[in-house]
Amino acid sequence: MSAAETRAAWIEAVGELWPGASVDAVAPGESEGARRELAFLPDADHPRLLVPAGLPRAAATALRRYSHDLGPRQRASRALTAAAVRTGLPERTLRDRLRVTGGGPSVEDRLAELLGRPVVVSIGLGSARANRKPILHVLSPRGEPVAFVKVGDTGTARDLLAGEAAALGHLNAHLPAPASRGRLHVPELLHHVTWRTLDLLVLEPLPTGALGWRPRGQAPVAQMRALFEVGGVERTPLRDSGFWDGMAASPAGVLDERQRAVFGEVVEGVGKAHGDLPFDFGAWHGDWTPWNMAWHRGVLRLWDWERFARGVPDGFDLLHYRLQEAMRTASGPPYATWPDAAAAVLAPLGLPAATADATVRLYLLELCRRYLLAAQEPIGGPLRADAERLLSLLHADLGRLS
Numbered sequence: 001m002s003a004a005e006t007r008a009a010w011i012e013a014v015g016e017l018w019p020g021a022s023v024d025a026v027a028p029g030e031s032e033g034a035r036r037e038l039a040f041l042p043d044a045d046h047p048r049l050l051v052p053a054g055l056p057r058a059a060a061t062a063l064r065r066y067s068h069d070l071g072p073r074q075r076a077s078r079a080l081t082a083a084a085v086r087t088g089l090p091e092r093t094l095r096d097r098l099r100v101t102g103g104g105p106s107v108e109d110r111l112a113e114l115l116g117r118p119v120v121v122s123i124g125l126g127s128a129r130a131n132r133k134p135i136l137h138v139l140s141p142r143g144e145p146v147a148f149v150k151v152g153d154t155g156t157a158r159d160l161l162a163g164e165a166a167a168l169g170h171l172n173a174h175l176p177a178p179a180s181r182g183r184l185h186v187p188e189l190l191h192h193v194t195w196r197t198l199d200l201l202v203l204e205p206l207p208t209g210a211l212g213w214r215p216r217g218q219a220p221v222a223q224m225r226a227l228f229e230v231g232g233v234e235r236t237p238l239r240d241s242g243f244w245d246g247m248a249a250s251p252a253g254v255l256d257e258r259q260r261a262v263f264g265e266v267v268e269g270v271g272k273a274h275g276d277l278p279f280d281f282g283a284w285h286g287d288w289t290p291w292n293m294a295w296h297r298g299v300l301r302l303w304d305w306e307r308f309a310r311g312v313p314d315g316f317d318l319l320h321y322r323l324q325e326a327m328r329t330a331s332g333p334p335y336a337t338w339p340d341a342a343a344a345v346l347a348p349l350g351l352p353a354a355t356a357d358a359t360v361r362l363y364l365l366e367l368c369r370r371y372l373l374a375a376q377e378p379i380g381g382p383l384r385a386d387a388e389r390l391l392s393l394l395h396a397d398l399g400r401l402s
Contacts, residue, residue: 003045010047013125013134014038014098016153019196021103027095028053036100036108038123044096050123053097057143062122110195111138111149114202119146132379133157137205145205147190148303152199156377160306161201165192167308168203174230184223185301206301208294220293221348223300224317228282231310238362239275242311247271250369255376259391263372266394270365273401274358280314288317289324307370315346315359316366335364335389338397361397368394 007025015023021035025044031037037053051059100106112119115138122137136149152158168189175186191202238244248271251264285292286307293302322345327334343356351359371387374380 006047007044010040010044010050010123010125011098013123013153014050014100016198017107017121017123017134017136017151018100018103019106021106022099022101024099024101026097026099028097031097031099034099034101035103035106036120038098038100039094040096040098041094043094048124050098052120052122052139053094055120055141055143058120058122058139058141059143061139061143061145062137107136107149107151107195107198107200110200111136111147111202114191114193114200115146117146121149133160138202148187148203148205150201150203152201153197154377154379156374158199161192161199163308164304164306165189165201167305171230171305171308183299184226185299186305187303203303206294206303207296208301219318219321219348220300221318223302224285224288224321225349227285227317228314230283233280233282233314234311235278235280237276237278238313238358239271241279241281243281243313244271244275247365247369250373254372259372259388262391262395263368266365266368266391266398269398269401270361270394274361277355277358279355279359281311282314283308283310284312284316284320286317286320288321290321312366313359313362315349315351315356316363318349319345319360319363320367333389334386335393338393361394364390364394 011023011025015021018035026037031053038050039053039059040047041049041051049062051062053059108119108121111121118141119138120141122139124135124137125132133153134151136151137145138147138149140146150157150161150164152161168186171186172188175184185206187206188204189201190204191200193200193202234241247267251260251267254260254263285302285305286309287304288302292304293300295301319342323339323342339360342360343353346356346359368387368390371383371390375383375387
């Protein structure tokens with residue numbers, strides 16, 4: 001997206017959150033009479049956050065969000081930036097602002113009703129893709145974290161929010177208390193409501209901290225195992241599993257005729273090769289990566305449960321964690337070559353060699369299904385190249401199965 005398109009997307013998102021209001025790009029000092037002034041951080045050409053201007057404590061808290069993806073140097077830099085912003089001085093250097101004037105009740109008003117206290121929001125939007133949605137960090141005017149809110153503003157986003165609400169309801173009912181749940185903390189679901197044309201998923205804010213850092217080489221295998229076993233584990237041949245029933249039916253949902261035919265051929269080939277192989281089936285997070293988790297006081301805090309599912313082969317979360325992390329630093333495009341070393345990633349799980357090899361193939365097949373369906377959405381363009389490469393990779397791999 002161009003800088004102008006990026007800025008327009010953020011303005012549109014703010015307009016949805018302050019319905020009926022005028023949202024204008026302004027410079028500092030041009031917001032007299034505004035209901036809310038929001039500052040782009042770092043700037044409107046490279047936006048990462050919109051923070052409430054004139055409320056330095058709230059803006060500082062919005063910056064103090066740490067994931068396992070951040071190394072010590074990045075954590076120190078962010079902590080220092082947050083401390084500086086809290087003084088109110090650096091905020092004056094944030095030249096790109098949005099001024100919100102007029103309109104009716106805003107998302108801040110609705111969230112104040114739900115949460116029983118005055119709140120302001122910091123806004124994140126993310127890159128343009130099919131599951132893009134506004135993410136709100138809900139804060140008190142004094143900067144106390146109150147909640148995180150995902151905003152469903154498209155059909156895809158609403159479906160993902162509904163899935164996350166169901167997942168969190170299940171997990172909060174079946175996981176023990178945070179202190180004993182395998183040191184795994186899942187956010188509490190506070191509210192899931194419809195407001196005007198938007199769905200709001202209101203979640204407990206998980207604590208993170210600059211000091212909660214562990215070596216990146218250590219994948220949280222024990223926590224992954226604890227999650228896998230939630231709701232029980234079933235051992236059955238692949239062809240008799242609910243997972244395979246869903247996979248076998250999925251080519252019908254692919255709209256492109258050529259891709260539907262190729263994907264159907266891949267699914268059929270994998271089923272013939274591995275249908276009689278027994279697997280352990282349990283739960284997975286669906287997008288467990290270093291940037292969706294943080295360690296805090298010895299407990300792993302894990303968020304973004306939109307892709308949670310039950311009845312998947314053991315090892316999917318560990319594969320996703322390692323392969324997605326590796327692709328961020330790879331020199332070539334994703335899914336250009338078969339990940340020959342991927343089966344070794346599953347060594348901590350003690351899977352037989354044939355099962356580990358098949359699990360890698362099934363994981364890539366599940367990812368291909370996800371990408372093909374998401375790429376069909378109006379803003380699914382960024383995923384289309386990845387979906388095509390992954391489909392081609394799996395199709396070429398059929399030769400090794402014959």
